[in-house]
Amino acid sequence: xxxxxxxxxxxxxxxxxxxxxxxxxxxxxxxxxxxxxxxxxxxxxxxxxxxxxxxxxxxxxxxxxxxxxxxxxxxxxxxxxxxxxxxxxxxxxxxxxxxxxxxxxxxxxxxxxxxxxxxxxxxxxxxxxxxxxxxxxxxxxxxxxxxxxxxxxxxxxxxxxxxxxxxxxxxxxxxxxxxxxxxxxxxxxxxxxxxxxxxxxxxxxxxxxxxxxxxxxxxxxxxxxxxxxxxxxxxxxx
Amino acid sequence: xxxxxxxxxxxxxxxxxxxxxxxxxxxxxxxxxxxxxxxxxxxxxxxxxxxxxxxxxxxxxxxxxxxxxxxxxxxxxxxxxxxxxxxxxxxxxxxxxxxxxxxxxxxxxxxxxxxxxxxxxxxxxxxxxxxxxxxxxxxxxxxxxxxxxxxxxxxxxxxxxxxxxxxxxxxxxxxxxxxxxxxxxxxxxxxxxxxxxxxxxxxxxxxxxxxxxxxxxxxxxxxxxxxxxxxxxxxxxx
DNA sequence: GGCATGGTTCCATGATAGTCGAACCATTAC
DNA sequence: GTAATGGTTCGACTATCATGGAACCATGCC
Numbered sequence: 001x002x003x004x005x006x007x008x009x010x011x012x013x014x015x016x017x018x019x020x021x022x023x024x025x026x027x028x029x030x031x032x033x034x035x036x037x038x039x040x041x042x043x044x045x046x047x048x049x050x051x052x053x054x055x056x057x058x059x060x061x062x063x064x065x066x067x068x069x070x071x072x073x074x075x076x077x078x079x080x081x082x083x084x085x086x087x088x089x090x091x092x093x094x095x096x097x098x099x100x101x102x103x104x105x106x107x108x109x110x111x112x113x114x115x116x117x118x119x120x121x122x123x124x125x126x127x128x129x130x131x132x133x134x135x136x137x138x139x140x141x142x143x144x145x146x147x148x149x150x151x152x153x154x155x156x157x158x159x160x161x162x163x164x165x166x167x168x169x170x171x172x173x174x175x176x177x178x179x180x181x182x183x184x185x186x187x188x189x190x191x192x193x194x195x196x197x198x199x200x201x202x203x204x205x206x207x208x209x210x211x212x213x214x215x216x217x218x219x220x221x222x223x224x225x226x227x228x229x230x231x232x233x234x235x236x237x238x
Numbered sequence: 239x240x241x242x243x244x245x246x247x248x249x250x251x252x253x254x255x256x257x258x259x260x261x262x263x264x265x266x267x268x269x270x271x272x273x274x275x276x277x278x279x280x281x282x283x284x285x286x287x288x289x290x291x292x293x294x295x296x297x298x299x300x301x302x303x304x305x306x307x308x309x310x311x312x313x314x315x316x317x318x319x320x321x322x323x324x325x326x327x328x329x330x331x332x333x334x335x336x337x338x339x340x341x342x343x344x345x346x347x348x349x350x351x352x353x354x355x356x357x358x359x360x361x362x363x364x365x366x367x368x369x370x371x372x373x374x375x376x377x378x379x380x381x382x383x384x385x386x387x388x389x390x391x392x393x394x395x396x397x398x399x400x401x402x403x404x405x406x407x408x409x410x411x412x413x414x415x416x417x418x419x420x421x422x423x424x425x426x427x428x429x430x431x432x433x434x435x436x437x438x439x440x441x442x443x444x445x446x447x448x449x450x451x452x453x454x455x456x457x458x459x460x461x462x463x464x465x466x467x468x469x470x471x472x473x474x475x476x
Numbered sequence: 477g478g479c480a481t482g483g484t485t486c487c488a489t490g491a492t493a494g495t496c497g498a499a500c501c502a503t504t505a506c
Numbered sequence: 507g508t509a510a511t512g513g514t515t516c517g518a519c520t521a522t523c524a525t526g527g528a529a530c531c532a533t534g535c536c
């Protein structure tokens with residue numbers, strides 16, 4: 001146990017994020033999809049040389065992970081921790097009014113439903129999370145979050161292979177603070193699996209080139225039906 | 239509803255944090271205490287001119303708030319949102335091994351108990367939070383977190399003036415993700431009030447010039463007694 | 477009133493870093 | 507085999523920004 005402590009070097013991480021092109025790259029990767037260097041260069045509006053330089057830095061610092069397939073290099077956010085920092089900064093930027101005008105999907109769509117790294121965020125993400133807890137499918141105890149027996153049945157009826165998820169090393173259930181509604185939504189392996197199911201069931205699809213998740217009317221009704229709330233005095237009063 | 243969206247400008251916020259001196263200033267302010275420009279200059283190892291310049295930028299960007307008292311200018315972290323971003327970056331830096339060697343308190347003390355903006359973080363912060371929930375003093379429902387009637391009695395017996403807290407605009411109970419143990423601790427007005435009580439009851443005191451909170455042996459026993467856990471099969475198994 | 481101290485502003489200097497044209501390498505389609 | 511495409515590296519250029527000496531202003535102590 002060394003005497004000298006090690007001070008976290010937040011400046012070097014923040015400095016990497018603190019460039020317009022790299023920030024755009026990181027936010028583009030927050031869709032959860034792997035993107036190529038050329039795609040990211042286009043998104044960030046820089047040349048491929050500049051993008052290559054930036055991506056090298058991000059990979060070296062382990063904010064971004066890379067996988068080569070033939071001549072394509074696919075990049076993705078390296079971990080949920082990195083995603084959480086970006087999401088946190090996005091939330092702070094919104095609250096400070098630190099925004100830059102851009103042409104793209106309107107804010108309400110992002111607030112409504114979006115991909116947060118690999119799980120559903122926004123109003124619908126929070127709705128899902130609240131329902132899971134209120135219906136007794138999730139419980140908080142000594143561990144941060146646990147799926148109940150009842151909850152396992154529930155998500156298996158949705159087509160989630162719980163045994164496969166539990167066999168992985170990744171945490172099954174984590175809460176992730178949603179900056180847009182200031183309440184938590186579900187992250188972790190189950191959060192990711194549920195979003196996959198939402199896409200597989202065609203309740204919703206990604207909006208092209210953004211993080212927005214577009215629910216169909218049928219899909220929204222299905223979501224609200226499956227992720228309902230138990231009647232209670234408090235709920236009905238609202 | 240405008241067509242053009244506004245993209246959060248995370249680069250400009252991150253760029254402010256991405257300077258060694260400014261990062262040191264922000265982390266110094268994470269103790270929750272208001273510090274003067276001279277103190278911050280010393281902590282950041284820059285001259286008062288440089289510190290003044292940096293503080294101006296941080297105040298303009300609303301990451302830091304300032305209050306003048308005579309010739310002294312007292313600075314503090316502007317909001318919990320800013321504190322959350324810094325805390326998140328600290329967690330990521332630790333996990334990436336992005337550290338710089340410095341002489342100071344050893345890491346275990348920070349992990350054990352520290353001030354997180356204005357409330358208790360670390361193992362003891364998480365213990366408090368888990369106990370409050372397990373004992374039914376806090377409950378999660380449609381709102382993020384609510385204090386139960388039983389919970390109000392409990393914290394009033396600790397000397398917290400709940401009526402005064404509730405009369406304020408600030409959210410009473412919020413959860414704040416603790417990077418050091420990966421579980422939540424209690425933030426919000428109640429979180430701050432409980433830390434004040436811990437100091438007032440002399441269970442613990444701040445370690446000089448750091449964020450570390452030092453519990454005495456008596457104080458730790460008192461904390462564990464008051465914030466105990468209900469016997470249950472799952473708890474006893476652990 | 478004079479001096480000490482906290483803090484700000486100005487400006488010159490030096491350091492750092494982003495950008496892209498050109499050239500090159502690797503992969504793959506035809 | 508050749509050409510097209512994805513991507514990297516090099517180096518010159520430009521932009522941005524941190525730093526602190528000097529000077530100044532405001533507050534407060536003696």
